[in-house]
Amino acid sequence: MKVAYRYNEQLLGIKETANGEDYEFILTFDNKNWKRKVEKIREYFDENNILTDIHFYIHPNNRFQIIVRKDFYNEFIIQLFRQQIVEEIKWI
């Protein structure tokens, strides 16, 4: 079952693309403090000892490219919600 999510488009941008076995997200935001939120998500996934679940790439100007393996999609969205990057999630 997939998850739908909503976020405040005034504060950030999320671009999601399906790509074979992965989903690719591009997160951009103006508030520098939000970087810490993304780092917390990264730390969460670092703790599980799976190396290919999620890859984080940091680009200049608060742009984050995140490649998420299909089987970790829901968990990633839940973590976005937990860090209040997305405001609403629901099963669809």
Add this chain to the structure above:
Amino acid sequence: MSTQALIAIGVFLITYAFIVTEKIHRTIIAMTGGIMMVLLGIISQEKALHHIDFNTLGLLTGMMIIVAITSETGLFKYIAIWAAKKVKGDPLKILLALGTITALGSAFLDNVTTVLLMVPVTFSITRQLRVNPIPFLITEIIASNVGGTSTLIGDPPNIMLGSAVKELTFMAFINNLTAITFFILFINIGILAFIYRKQLRTSEELKANLMDLDEKEEITDKSLLIKSLIALLLTILGFFLHQLLHIESATVALAGAFLLLLLTGEKYLDKAFSKVEWTTIFFFIGLFVLVSGLIETGVISLLADYSVHLTGGNLTSTSILILWVSAIASAFIDNIPFVATMIPMIKDMGELGINNLEPLWWSLSLGACLGGNGTLIGASANVIVAGLAAKEGHPITFGKFLLIAFPLMILSIIICTVYIYLRYLI
């Protein structure tokens, strides 16, 4: 041969057999074998303790503490991304760069630690470029074993050799092994790049995406990074100067480790100590006691006598024999117990009339360290990378690795044979 010697051989062979089969953890087996030597009265506890090489143990522990703290800083990811950008995101050149970084890392850090730091970065870079990670992982396995051969602190056999033989200082390893191992490294990586060249292609768009990465953001704690680099650089400087300063390599490593803990404060103490591989430390302790049983009962002297008899005491034949036997043996069995057995044997050869032991020591080091590249079970780094790759859905099979790595290992040993002959034997 005395009854005690026969019992010692029995305990040694049974222990060795269990280590080779890998049914039970090697640390449990080595410690059990060592304890049996004491319990069966082959060696007293006092003598057993005397045979434990605390210099080897101190050096390993010190370096593990330094690496445990440094790895928290994001330094390795920074270096890997920086290197990938320097070669403009070209996968073929990234393979060469990551191989070289792994070799350099392994020259100063433990091989397993180096590959554990490199593998996640490799998955990350190859995923972004959408290329197969296996060529990179195989290159890193081979580079870690070759790079580890180049210094006293790079690979456990070298640590043991440097500790057992006073003349084999850090600088002696640099002067005798670094150039030849890096020559072998570039031959190996070059061949691997040629073999995998068709798989190492990506689009310009993905390259551009990689070029846009901000590697500086990967440094998670700048203050910790500075402290770690200070401690690491002072430690490496200490290794270069340890002979001049008349201090042992373990003192250098432990001084570096505790200087770093002094700088970082006790919040890193528990974490750093929890990352020390105590199983490896106790594996060494068990082996030292196990081999001491063979030394004290005269078995090692007998083996040395037999080897000298076999080669007629000829230095050239003995060196080449040690090089090739060490390489083939290390491709299939753990090189640490092998080297632990060979060190006293070579020392005994010195007493049996072989005056110049230097070529024998370098033959043992090159054979035992490079031999580990022969098979997937030849070295700990190989097993670790293969395990991680399989878990992530990219299995490196025994056969696939053997097909590529065994000929490379043979080529490396042929180069070493020529090197040993030209440099020490004519």
